[in-house]
Amino acid sequence: MPYGLVVRFTTRDAAAAAAFDQLAAETLEEIKAQEPGTLVYVNHVPVDEAVTRVFYELYEDRDAFxxxxxxxxxxxxxxxxxxYLTHTEVTFLNEVAGKRPASSQER
Structure with a gap:
């Protein structure tokens, strides 16, 4: 059963947000190359919240996580x-139903 999480990060300021984004981008490259069980791993910036980042992560199952x-x-x-952070909030998710791209490697 797919297993997911949403993580909300609050960075210290705009400079910290930029450095955090660079660290996340470097990590994402390794995830793409080495983790077939990671189906979705996306870093979002909420509208009107420039120092906040929200990650959505979806794994094949809990073992893949x-x-x-x-x-x-x-x-x-x-x-x-x-x-870079002042606050982190994690919510773990058990999937009930959903739709996703056929290949998570397309992005």
Whole structure:
């Protein structure tokens, strides 16, 4: 069963948001290359909230999420992100129904 999460990050300021985005982009490149079980991993900027980032992540199942968390690039992201943040809120999700692209590698 697919397993997801939404993470809301609040960065310190615009400079921290830019640095956080760079760290996230570097991490995403590794996720794309090395994590077939990560179906969706998207960083969003909410409208009118320039220092907020919302990640939506979807995995094949909970085991794929646990494998994701063990990757060196994810551990680096988790360690380095803290210097840019003032708040983090995580919501874990169990899928009931949905629609997604046939291939998560298209983006």
């Amino acid at each position: 646990l494998r994701h968390e063990e990757q060196p690039h994810v551990k680096r992201f988790l360690a380095e992100r803290e210097q």
